[in-house]
Amino acid sequence: MTATPAKETFLDPALLARISDLPLIARMVVDGFMHGLHRSVKKGLSLDFAEHRQYQPGDDLRRIDWKAYARTDRFYIKEYEADTNAGVLFALDVTGSMDYASAAVNKFTYAKILVAALAWLTQRQGDRVGIATFGDDLVDMVPPSTRHLQLLLSVLGRAVAKGEGALPLAIDRVADVATRPGIVILVSDFYGEPEAIGRSVNTLRARGHDVLVFHLLDPAEESFPFEAATVFEDGESGLRMPLRPEEVKERYQRMFRAHRADLEGRFAAAGVEYVALRTDQPLDHALYAYLDHRLSRSRVR
Amino acid sequence: MGLGFLVPAFLAGLAAIAIPLLMHLRDRNEETPTRFPSLMFLVRLPIRTSDRRKVTDWPLLLLRALAVAILVLAFSRPFFGRDAAAAGEGRVRTMVVMLDRSMSMGYAGTWAAARDSVRALLDGLATDDQVALVLFDEEATLAQNWTADRAAVRAIVDATEPAARATGFGAALRVARSALVAAPPGAPEIVLVTDLQRSGLTGVAGLAMPAGLPIRVVSVAPPARANTAVSSVDARRVADGSRVQLHVQARVTTRELPAPRSVRLALALAGREVGTRTVTLPADGELNVVFDPVTAPAGAISGRVTVDSDALPGDDRLEFALPADDALTVVLVVPDDLNRDETLYFERALAIGRAPAVRIERRRTGAVDAATLARAGIVFHWDVAPASGAAGAGLDTWVQGGGGLVVLAGPRLGARRVSALAATAGVNGQADRSAAGGATVGEVRMEHPLFTPFRAAPAALSAPRFLRYPRLEPLVGSEVLARFDDGSPAILERTAGEGRVLVLAPGLDVREGDFPLQPAFLPFLRRVALYAAGHEAAPLWRSTGESWMPRGVRRAPVIQAPDGTLLRPEATEFAVALTLEQVGVYAAYEGRVDGSPRDRIAVNVGAAESDLTPADPSELLLGVAETADSTLRGLAPPTSVEIESRQLAWRILLLVGLLLLLAESVIASRGWRGRARRATVVGPAATPKESQG
Numbered sequence A: 001m002t003a004t005p006a007k008e009t010f011l012d013p014a015l016l017a018r019i020s021d022l023p024l025i026a027r028m029v030v031d032g033f034m035h036g037l038h039r040s041v042k043k044g045l046s047l048d049f050a051e052h053r054q055y056q057p058g059d060d061l062r063r064i065d066w067k068a069y070a071r072t073d074r075f076y077i078k079e080y081e082a083d084t085n086a087g088v089l090f091a092l093d094v095t096g097s098m099d100y101a102s103a104a105v106n107k108f109t110y111a112k113i114l115v116a117a118l119a120w121l122t123q124r125q126g127d128r129v130g131i132a133t134f135g136d137d138l139v140d141m142v143p144p145s146t147r148h149l150q151l152l153l154s155v156l157g158r159a160v161a162k163g164e165g166a167l168p169l170a171i172d173r174v175a176d177v178a179t180r181p182g183i184v185i186l187v188s189d190f191y192g193e194p195e196a197i198g199r200s201v202n203t204l205r206a207r208g209h210d211v212l213v214f215h216l217l218d219p220a221e222e223s224f225p226f227e228a229a230t231v232f233e234d235g236e237s238g239l240r241m242p243l244r245p246e247e248v249k250e251r252y253q254r255m256f257r258a259h260r261a262d263l264e265g266r267f268a269a270a271g272v273e274y275v276a277l278r279t280d281q282p283l284d285h286a287l288y289a290y291l292d293h294r295l296s297r298s299r300v301r
Numbered sequence B: 001m002g003l004g005f006l007v008p009a010f011l012a013g014l015a016a017i018a019i020p021l022l023m024h025l026r027d028r029n030e031e032t033p034t035r036f037p038s039l040m041f042l043v044r045l046p047i048r049t050s051d052r053r054k055v056t057d058w059p060l061l062l063l064r065a066l067a068v069a070i071l072v073l074a075f076s077r078p079f080f081g082r083d084a085a086a087a088g089e090g091r092v093r094t095m096v097v098m099l100d101r102s103m104s105m106g107y108a109g110t111w112a113a114a115r116d117s118v119r120a121l122l123d124g125l126a127t128d129d130q131v132a133l134v135l136f137d138e139e140a141t142l143a144q145n146w147t148a149d150r151a152a153v154r155a156i157v158d159a160t161e162p163a164a165r166a167t168g169f170g171a172a173l174r175v176a177r178s179a180l181v182a183a184p185p186g187a188p189e190i191v192l193v194t195d196l197q198r199s200g201l202t203g204v205a206g207l208a209m210p211a212g213l214p215i216r217v218v219s220v221a222p223p224a225r226a227n228t229a230v231s232s233v234d235a236r237r238v239a240d241g242s243r244v245q246l247h248v249q250a251r252v253t254t255r256e257l258p259a260p261r262s263v264r265l266a267l268a269l270a271g272r273e274v275g276t277r278t279v280t281l282p283a284d285g286e287l288n289v290v291f292d293p294v295t296a297p298a299g300a301i302s303g304r305v306t307v308d309s310d311a312l313p314g315d316d317r318l319e320f321a322l323p324a325d326d327a328l329t330v331v332l333v334v335p336d337d338l339n340r341d342e343t344l345y346f347e348r349a350l351a352i353g354r355a356p357a358v359r360i361e362r363r364r365t366g367a368v369d370a371a372t373l374a375r376a377g378i379v380f381h382w383d384v385a386p387a388s389g390a391a392g393a394g395l396d397t398w399v400q401g402g403g404g405l406v407v408l409a410g411p412r413l414g415a416r417r418v419s420a421l422a423a424t425a426g427v428n429g430q431a432d433r434s435a436a437g438g439a440t441v442g443e444v445r446m447e448h449p450l451f452t453p454f455r456a457a458p459a460a461l462s463a464p465r466f467l468r469y470p471r472l473e474p475l476v477g478s479e480v481l482a483r484f485d486d487g488s489p490a491i492l493e494r495t496a497g498e499g500r501v502l503v504l505a506p507g508l509d510v511r512e513g514d515f516p517l518q519p520a521f522l523p524f525l526r527r528v529a530l531y532a533a534g535h536e537a538a539p540l541w542r543s544t545g546e547s548w549m550p551r552g553v554r555r556a557p558v559i560q561a562p563d564g565t566l567l568r569p570e571a572t573e574f575a576v577a578l579t580l581e582q583v584g585v586y587a588a589y590e591g592r593v594d595g596s597p598r599d600r601i602a603v604n605v606g607a608a609e610s611d612l613t614p615a616d617p618s619e620l621l622l623g624v625a626e627t628a629d630s631t632l633r634g635l636a637p638p639t640s641v642e643i644e645s646r647q648l649a650w651r652i653l654l655l656v657g658l659l660l661l662l663a664e665s666v667i668a669s670r671g672w673r674g675r676a677r678r679a680t681v682v683g684p685a686a687t688p689k690e691s692q693g
Helices: A022-037 A066-072 A107-124 A149-158 A167-177 A194-206 A219-223 A245-269 A284-296 B008-026 B058-075 B084-089 B110-123 B150-159 B169-181 B344-352 B370-375 B389-400 B449-454 B521-533 B640-647 B649-669 B671-679 B687-692
Strands: A048-054 A076-081 A087-093 A128-134 A138-145 A183-188 A210-217 A230-234 A240-243 A273-278 B002-005 B034-036 B078-081 B093-100 B130-136 B140-147 B187-194 B208-210 B215-219 B227-240 B243-255 B261-269 B272-281 B285-290 B301-307 B317-322 B328-334 B358-364 B378-382 B404-408 B418-421 B425-432 B441-444 B468-474 B478-484 B489-496 B499-504 B557-560 B584-590 B599-604 B625-627
Touching (some): A066 A076, A107 A149, A128 A149, A128 A167, A167 A194, A194 A245, A210 A245, A210 A284, B078 B649, B093 B110, B110 B187, B243 B261, B243 B272, B272 B285, B389 B404, B404 B521
Parallel strands (some): A087 A183, A210 A273, A230 B034, B328 B378, B378 B404
Antiparallel strands (some): A128 A138, B002 B078, B261 B301, B301 B317, B317 B599, B489 B499
């Protein structure tokens, strides 16, 4: 694949954040991005049966396996394998720590735009898209499907970042529900023990998933720019802590960098591609990373 | 000096000092913390709580704490007052100095002693003590209101001289009490500098003074009080053939002379000495000195009797004024059939009176000629009706012009029916009460001026018995002043222009009753004559402080005072009244000072002022009541409110507190503090909305 990046203002997160229509944003991002790629995605459906999955609103009624219904009294959709298409599950962190902005774009907003755009792009490539949102457990789950883009965007639109999270546990739950190997795109700020996170990602990998990690960062999380003594409140737990920033700034930065490095090392060890995204960066970077990752995988299920 | 607070409860607000401390320690961001995605790294840092709570900006903290403390103190309304121990001795004094300036203070050496006493009082005051000066004689004035300027008070005292006025402590104490009501807070005191004449105590009884108010008397009474005074004068015209002579006699009073004293008395008329007498006065007593009669000058007479001057010159002369001719002429019109001696009691009774003397001119029935009317004070018709119609026109006109007409309705008029007697009453027969022992006067309008002599003894008028009297019927416009016990009118009055008409039913002869033999007869007749004539007896002199209503002056009155000052008192519809302030002769003119005055009056200091007998200081307040509910705030220690209201420290503190807060705002928003504060604003303020989108 030859990807020629085009500088598009459509991909400025600050600009996109002002638009409330998430599908529109996704289309703008992808169209603008694809306009510079000059590449067509492969399309095609295989008739080889792959698996059953539970019916989701929006599924084509024609694809309901009535025999399975007769046996189990439940609606199941028959899924078929395609030669070039894969199931892409976006795992989005909706904990309170994602609800933060020191600049123009909120971290969670950035994440939603990112997921929407990637899902749109994925849909255009003929891949199946699904989404799992999680805090300390799964919040919403939409299995990957070629018809689930609108459902994914709907889930994405109403998602609210709040509460505490248990990221390793949540990843384990994603691994549990994503029974069919595919691509799992993990979008989170990864506040958790790297070791536990690494273990959970390894679990995903062990179950045959290709994992792509987007680590969302706010500029303030890196630089810790505060000066006056103040009380800091944890975005997830609400824990308050009076601090004089100048006393802890350097140590914080050191610890944060070590955390990132630790995560990155563990993801690399697990064969997981790690992409750090700052909310003041254009979305191009993420889309390129995604496509590179998608194309670098020769085996597509 | 101690610090007090008007609202000490506000001091609890000092606990608010903890607020800036807490705010400072938590840097004011406790309520709006800075959200951060995760504190997972920060909680691992070895940060001690004590470090987090360490005060790092002492100047700002102290500034805030100071501002809060000052504001709390301001609202507690602080004041600085003397402590309890000093409240007694060291308290500010508020002293009313009452200086007697009555005539008796002019006694040799007394006034100088009084001035020295006042100066000594002033010198004894502390710098912040307050003093007020009341000058008094029979009246009192607040000559100097409350001041700490002793020089001003001293200047007033130096410029003051004894006045020709009597002494009255009552008025002075009232003014002093009023002054103390408005006194600034302090220890009040009244100091009376006086010769403490006993005669001045009149009017003190019944006065209410605040309980506990110290009243100190500085007596400057002379040790020797020898005094000679002309206490009274009697002067009257006496007809001697075709001449009229003036008889004057003076009464001279001596008190505490060391020995009988030979003095010379002089009589002066219109400023010219017309007679002298040299007499030896007793050491302590009175002596009537009769001057040789002198030819009475025409018109009004003003004169003066003087005695050789002594230590108190103010009472060594006495002024008097005699009206032009004070005799009252009564024209007695009698019926042709008048019985012998029928008017005997009447005429004798009127002739007895003096000031004014009554002169009777008898006329027979018929019209009174104009010349007679011109002389007449009243025209008295004795049981005969006045002429009516054209014949009586002259009399009517005279009455309208101010004359007095009196008609006695006796048996002659009672025997016939008269429809309009003097246009005042009809006569409808006669009542004969002889069978019942006579009638009495039962209903008297005692408030009427005609009965002024009987107000103190109203029974005197009900004592006489009347055997017969005509039955009068009042006509329109007439008033019934008295009735017999059967309700029949006894005395009627009608006002005619400026004159008066009286109709009398009570018989004035012994044949009609016993009235001529009763004590009320003489004063009644005299009062009838004077009232009908509109004649008021003019005294030879009045005392200072009295009011004078000059006669014959109705419009644009001009009064010439003894010192030549022209006074223009306001003329009311009824009279002109003037308070007599000076010793000497006042003359009243109408319009302008030209020709002979319409009226004049001599004025002297009351004779009691010549009695220098001092009272004991304790007597001064014998009749003074003490009021428990004192309105004098100075009697009580000054309240906290009073002290605080004078100091107003809270305003200053409030201003300082506000300035400190202003300074705090400026300091906290400038420099590194301002930058630090702005940096803390960074946070996810808008994130929830964005996250919803």
